[in-house]
């Protein structure tokens with residue numbers, strides 16, 4: 001079994017600090033694949049709070065009876081997202097196969113009952129029973145966004161079945177971010193910064209796991225690569241890729257069918273596109289550094305000019321004083 005976890009990362013993007021502590025944290029959601037060992041150790045001792053059950057056409061919603069409205073709105077949003085994402089990725093929704101959906105009304109209950117070690121987690125989706133669990137409180141990320149992310153994973157599990165493991169992690173997480181996030185500025189900034197400094201992580205190094213100390217960059221690159229896939233090869237490219245992978249179990253064949261090139265060529269194209277896209281950024285950075293040097297030189301020149309003027313003024317003032325004093329002395333002399 002594999003489990004995909006989304007967490008609310010606080011490691012980046014302090015641009016939106018508004019004084020409220022939570023808003024100082026990152027606006028990005030990062031997502032992570034947990035090792036199987038972790039899953040076994042942390043198997044949720046669930047679900048004491050989620051005693052009510054609501055059945056919708058495609059979800060079995062477990063929720064806290066104290067908040068029926070939250071369960072209804074989450075079920076409704078999930079239905080919309082499932083329809084949209086299934087269409088995008090090429091999954092024919094099966095009528096008698098509801099997805100288990102655990103809706104927690106507080107972040108604490110979600111973390112506590114899920115037995116999650118990382119308190120920044122906001123959603124999980126796992127293979128096997130395909131259960132989705134979410135913090136639906138909206139305290140960190142909107143409920144709709146976390147639903148879209150986890151539903152994308154669930155849809156990918158359904159399309160690929162046992163071939164899910166053949167899908168590189170960067171594609172799986174990249175698609176989940178591509179389907180759930182409209183605003184890409186934060187990711188773009190992270191990727192641009194790494195591209196400008198030559199510190200991008202090679203996508204082949206993100207096939208089975210993400211480095212825990214650079215997870216924001218790993219997720220940002222994954223999402224960037226999937227947006228590039230769609231931009232370059234069309235909106236159907238993810239669908240074509242997943243369909244071929246389900247049929248053949250070969251990611252090489254899958255990416256070749258979607259892009260007419262192999263993984264290595266696709267990765268190279270994406271990397272080059274970043275270089276092109278962020279060349280302007282580098283130019284700005286260089287111009288900025290150069291501009292800084294010019295400004296410093298101008299400040300020195302201005303200082304010298306000002307000093308000369310002051311010295312001149314002082315001399316003139318002294319001369320005036322001398323003249324005044326001479327005049328006064330000459331005027332007063334006979335009487336003294």
Ligand SMILES: [Zn+2]
Nearest residue numbers: 004031032176
């Ligand atoms: Zn994920």
